[in-house]
Amino acid sequence: AQSVAQPEDQVNVAEGNPLTVKCTYSVSGNPYLFWYVQYPNRGLQFLLKYITGDNLVKGSYGFEAEFNKSQTSFHLKKPSALVSDSALYFCAVRDTNAGKSTFGDGTTLTVKP
């Protein structure tokens, strides 16, 4: 079985400050981990993924995420937030033996000027 948790429904940060959106997961095998972003009235858009290799993964728009196997986490980070980063963020996990990904409930990020 696989599951993913995003413990925060909402994250608020000031523009220019670093941001973190949290994600923890559970899988029986090795995880494939993904982050997606959804802007209003749009479909989800792929940001980055971890499959294997370096624990720090860099993605689109300056975002990065760190895979931590011992803590079963894959938190999304950005050193300096922009107002335009305000959106709904989804973490997803797929067990290497699974055919589908499981998505978290999403975290709404609001960046204030």
Place this chain on the structure above:
Amino acid sequence: DAGVIQSPRHEVTEMGQEVTLRCKPISGHNSLFWYRQTMMRGLELLIYFNNNVPIDDSGMPEDRFSAKMPNASFSTLKIQPSEPRDSAVYFCASSALLNEQFFGPGTRLTVL
């Protein structure tokens, strides 16, 4: 590439009518997924196909919902008869080798 294409973008219908949503995945992708998104229930996976074959339809809410993928470039999601509680945004997504998914723009369905 044009990305995942969905039609129609908006659909307003009356309760009891049949609704058909359409999806064209990205060429070369072998997996296709149908999702439903609402404020109350969030993002739900309805069904997914691998190489045009339905693999998991456990998310399909009722027998009123059916999905087909007659070929690698086309899929439909049908609701018959439709009910007001089916109102939602329906997304189609495709992926290659079960990696990251590429989502379409969605179909916003309103059942009156």
